[in-house]
Amino acid sequence: LPVLQYPIARRDESVVDVYHGVPVADPYRWLEDPDAKEVKEFVEKQVTLMESILKTCETREDLGRTIKSLFDHPRFSTPYKKENKYFYSHNSGLQAQDVLYVQDGLEEEAEVLLDPNGLSEDGTVALSAMSISEDAKYLAYSLSASGSDWVTIKVMRIDDKATEPDCLSWVKFSSISWTHDGKGFFYSRYPAPKEGKDLDAGTETNINLNQEVRYHFLGTDQSDDILCWRDPDNPKWTFSAQVSEDGKYLLLYTHEGCDPVEKLYYCDLSAIQHELEGYRERNDMLPFIKLVDDFEALYTYVANDESEFTFLTNKNAPKQKLIRVNIKEPGEWVDVIPESERDVLESANAVNGSQVLVSYLSDVKCVLQLRDLKTGLLLHHLPIDIGSVDGISCRRKDKEVFISFTSFLTPGIIYKCNLDSEVPEMKIFREIVVPGFDRAAFEVKQVFVSSKDGTKIPMFIVSKKGIQLDGSHPSLLYGYGGFNINITPSFSVRRLVLTRHLGVVFCIANIRGGGEYGEEWHKAGSLSRKQNCFDDFIASAEYLVSAGYTQPNKLCIEGGSNGGLLVAACINQRPDLFGCALAHVGVMDMLRFHKFTIGHAWTSDYGCSDKEEEFNWLIKYSPLHNVKRPWEQTDNQKSIQYPSTMLLTADHDDRVVPLHSLKLLATMQYVLCTSVVNSPQTNPIVGRIDSKAGHGAGRPTQKLIDEAADMYSFMAKMLGISWIN
Numbered sequence: 001l002p003v004l005q006y007p008i009a010r011r012d013e014s015v016v017d018v019y020h021g022v023p024v025a026d027p028y029r030w031l032e033d034p035d036a037k038e039v040k041e042f043v044e045k046q047v048t049l050m051e052s053i054l055k056t057c058e059t060r061e062d063l064g065r066t067i068k069s070l071f072d073h074p075r076f077s078t079p080y081k082k083e084n085k086y087f088y089s090h091n092s093g094l095q096a097q098d099v100l101y102v103q104d105g106l107e108e109e110a111e112v113l114l115d116p117n118g119l120s121e122d123g124t125v126a127l128s129a130m131s132i133s134e135d136a137k138y139l140a141y142s143l144s145a146s147g148s149d150w151v152t153i154k155v156m157r158i159d160d161k162a163t164e165p166d167c168l169s170w171v172k173f174s175s176i177s178w179t180h181d182g183k184g185f186f187y188s189r190y191p192a193p194k195e196g197k198d199l200d201a202g203t204e205t206n207i208n209l210n211q212e213v214r215y216h217f218l219g220t221d222q223s224d225d226i227l228c229w230r231d232p233d234n235p236k237w238t239f240s241a242q243v244s245e246d247g248k249y250l251l252l253y254t255h256e257g258c259d260p261v262e263k264l265y266y267c268d269l270s271a272i273q274h275e276l277e278g279y280r281e282r283n284d285m286l287p288f289i290k291l292v293d294d295f296e297a298l299y300t301y302v303a304n305d306e307s308e309f310t311f312l313t314n315k316n317a318p319k320q321k322l323i324r325v326n327i328k329e330p331g332e333w334v335d336v337i338p339e340s341e342r343d344v345l346e347s348a349n350a351v352n353g354s355q356v357l358v359s360y361l362s363d364v365k366c367v368l369q370l371r372d373l374k375t376g377l378l379l380h381h382l383p384i385d386i387g388s389v390d391g392i393s394c395r396r397k398d399k400e401v402f403i404s405f406t407s408f409l410t411p412g413i414i415y416k417c418n419l420d421s422e423v424p425e426m427k428i429f430r431e432i433v434v435p436g437f438d439r440a441a442f443e444v445k446q447v448f449v450s451s452k453d454g455t456k457i458p459m460f461i462v463s464k465k466g467i468q469l470d471g472s473h474p475s476l477l478y479g480y481g482g483f484n485i486n487i488t489p490s491f492s493v494r495r496l497v498l499t500r501h502l503g504v505v506f507c508i509a510n511i512r513g514g515g516e517y518g519e520e521w522h523k524a525g526s527l528s529r530k531q532n533c534f535d536d537f538i539a540s541a542e543y544l545v546s547a548g549y550t551q552p553n554k555l556c557i558e559g560g561s562n563g564g565l566l567v568a569a570c571i572n573q574r575p576d577l578f579g580c581a582l583a584h585v586g587v588m589d590m591l592r593f594h595k596f597t598i599g600h601a602w603t604s605d606y607g608c609s610d611k612e613e614e615f616n617w618l619i620k621y622s623p624l625h626n627v628k629r630p631w632e633q634t635d636n637q638k639s640i641q642y643p644s645t646m647l648l649t650a651d652h653d654d655r656v657v658p659l660h661s662l663k664l665l666a667t668m669q670y671v672l673c674t675s676v677v678n679s680p681q682t683n684p685i686v687g688r689i690d691s692k693a694g695h696g697a698g699r700p701t702q703k704l705i706d707e708a709a710d711m712y713s714f715m716a717k718m719l720g721i722s723w724i725n
């Protein structure tokens, strides 16, 4: 590697905040303004540095070409039905964005309904949410640009694919739900930002407050939408409106953060549907009834028979259960399917009139059952392989259900299950085939690693078949660990290319903070116990070394967003344990994250530095505040340095704003490199800052391929591994 010329970034030593009496310097505070000339210059210099290093990464072209060719295979979503039409999304292989198709029957000719690829020449406009009216006459859909969370809602008439004039702006974190009379739909929006700034939506860091629920009348201007609900006393709260499957009720869900808890109000739509227009003049809101008015649990809608509602809930059931309540007499809630001892009840879909298809997560693998909707009694097990169900599509009135399945070595299978036969059979409806992929060359294992406190942490290990455990294998360990999110088996072209052509052993650690074992698992990796996530991840890494898969200088860790925090915290705490670290769009400034866009919603997992006790949790692991020179820590650390590190971010990431990665990058380059004469830190600390890109959702295919080629060729170079043909 050439001797690295790190840019020298200005340090403003005058910026010191006092948190509950504790002074904390923030010399790179100026990096928080994306529009400042100095920040743009800082980014340009980092991009130049990154490019100079990528030139030395020999496997970059091979990786890009091989990932691209393996990725070039047809992909489909599960079809779903509205009226008598089927809809599904499909990508022929390398299209920037998936395309939405419609057909009059499963065997009928399918035609393109909406092709987002035509909406921008570089594929950076993506389809985000969508909802089809009950009579399948209209499609309401939201588009996002450059990966921003901001979307614009549009409407298309399905029969002639004409785009209607409706255009709804300043929509974010919104579902779309039609009233069954087809006159319009409910959605959520924020106030338009103050005029004046020529806003490139998604590059701003302004906090998102005062979301509200509106109803849009088809064919009218957004200014005519009626205000259904808002709560000015609680500006951080977010709201979601959902029409019940019979069209008779409107459910209003309120969230105060990211915890799996919500308030649930409802309104009897059949009583007000014909007079919704009338609400335009009145300035009061819809007459909601408060069914649940506390933040104790989730109540995911499953079905209703008139006022008898069935919900999936974690109320007094961290692994979830199915309950029933008559919302008109909400005194008595009845268990339909009690909480399982071991497995997490993840989803419940009403089907075939009186049945419910439920999916469980059992030691991070999926189990499917058909049960009686009324009694909860088990009717049938539906056989699936070890892996994940990543899509279930059915309606209560249908006798068929589509189930999409994937796993580490299964690109994708869409099953069609007919429930009218005595024993339901899982027929293969579509199988995704990846030319050139030979699953027999690989093997998958699941191990359980003991963490620092003895907790057993599941870990999947994907490798070439029959490797010797001689410590020689470069390994990539991936983790997330937060927000009740499960990281379950899925097919990844780019990671299989690493295993096949770089001999990489690819591992996923299901660390605490996720939802793999329910809400207790999530809580065990949150707030004051967030350190458990790092301990679990470090223990997983140490297992890979002690079991003979790899060794520290051949071990790379990778994570995104909350997983980027995980990676950055782990290299601060154990710089000796890793040879390379890849942190995507990480949350790195744990004292200030709540000030930007939707960051305030994450205090449910992290806490907030505004509170003294929580500040004391955060300051201990915040990546930005814990970069230390390893060689100065203790004597036996003389030769220790940080692993080669790449921090990745993008200019339109308004979920985790780029300032997190930019401030950490400047801090690491200063503390470890530019402030030390003849620094022992010879492993590069670099940033990959993409443009016209965001947090990840909606990223066009070529950008996904380029990012993988850059990132993994950097890893290959740093771990000293070369291409295997």
Ligand SMILES: O=C(NCC(=O)N1CCC[C@H]1C(=O)O)OCc1ccccc1
Pocket (backbone or CB within 6 Å): 173, 238, 255, 257, 258, 483, 560, 561, 562, 563, 587, 598, 601, 602, 655, 656
């Ligand atoms: O912020 C999140 N989700 C959490 C998220 O995106 N996080 C949480 C930490 C950083 C980042 C990540 O890990 O992707 O979603 C937006 C939202 C909508 C409605 C109510 C609350 C929040």
